[in-house]
Amino acid sequence: MKNIILTILIAALILFLLVACGGVSSESETPTNEYITNLNYRNPGKMGDDDGPAMVIYSNVGYNRAEMTVRVSGIDMNTVRLVEHGRRPQYQALSAFLFLGVDVWSGEWWQNCFDAGLAWMGVDGGWRLFYNIFQPDVQDARSWWHSDIILPSDQDYLLVVDTSQEDAKARLSVYDMDGNELDSIVFFVRGMLADGSNTSYYMNFAVDYPGTLKFDRDYTMFEGRHDADWAEITLANTDHNLFMRNVVVEGAYIYNDSNGRMRWSAAQTSHLSVWPDLDYPQIDYEVIRVMVYEPYYHFRIEIDMNRNPNGSMMYERD
Helix, strand or coil: CHHHHHHHHHHHHHHHHHHHCCCCCCCCCCCCCEEEECCCCCCCCCCCCCCCCEEEEEEEECCCEEEEEECHHHCEEECEEEECCCCCCEEEECEEEEEEEEEEEECCEEEEEEEEEEEECCCCCCEEEEEEECCECCCCCCCEEECCCCECCCCCEEEEEECCCCCCEEEEEEECCCCCEEEEEEEEECCCCCCCCCEEEEEEEEEECCHHHCECCCCCECCCHHHCCHHHHHHHCCCCCCEEEEEEEEEEEEEECCCEEEECCHHHEEEEEEECCCCCCCCCCCCEEEEEEECCCEEEEEEECCCCCCCCCCCCCC
8 A cells, every 4th residue: 555655656746847847838738630520520519611611620719819820832732623514614613711710709699700811712723811701890891802912822821810909900911931921901890809808719721612613413503502502512513623632730829818829729729610520421421631630739631522532641640
């Protein structure tokens, strides 16, 4: 019995020394290498981005700035397909998005939101800043904007969204890895408080379908969002070499007035959601794949709309 007690005391002393001397850091999460796909994961909470393959990480309420470093230079993607149905074949393109966003709350009730980050649009593509606001602060203000500045796709970028300066005001900025600001925009969002008391942040990675690709497998077009069957649209665009692979975030931070800058970790996170998830069994292959290396500071996403992709970037399980 004395030997057991002595062993416990020694173990406790070693743990204390490790923590006191920095051997165990509260700044870093234990690596998990959690592998998530639509075939093994059911969303534990809301999924606001449900109109195309996507992954979203939602924070808790109480934050007023966030940033993430996206390894854009390593992304492998094709968003263009040939649609041969109709009078003449035409090339059509998905839109791709890598962005931060904010939900605005009134108590427990959601009341507003915005998305802000990088968009890749059209057959010619090119990464550029964008924002999309559900309810702008000023009536008749623009709710959608994208920049005319095209960012080189062979570089990596730091995205920053800051809502801490004044009520209703948001600033989106993009920097290169030397800290040079490349582009920015200020916009205003109804009901948002600068102290973070009614805002939560999210990181979002998605592809969306333009109207020209919103059809079922019989090429019957959907009229609009209200009648769109997103699972059927996804299946109609499956096996046409559409993909966005190897999207790596390595360095996500979140802020509030009490604690300043923090690694975005499980402690700040409400939940992670993907679309589709297990509730869409008709999508019978891995269209969304997520590898969480260090929640939620370092992770990797792939959207691959091919059942048997050439050179599929399946994750190393090391």
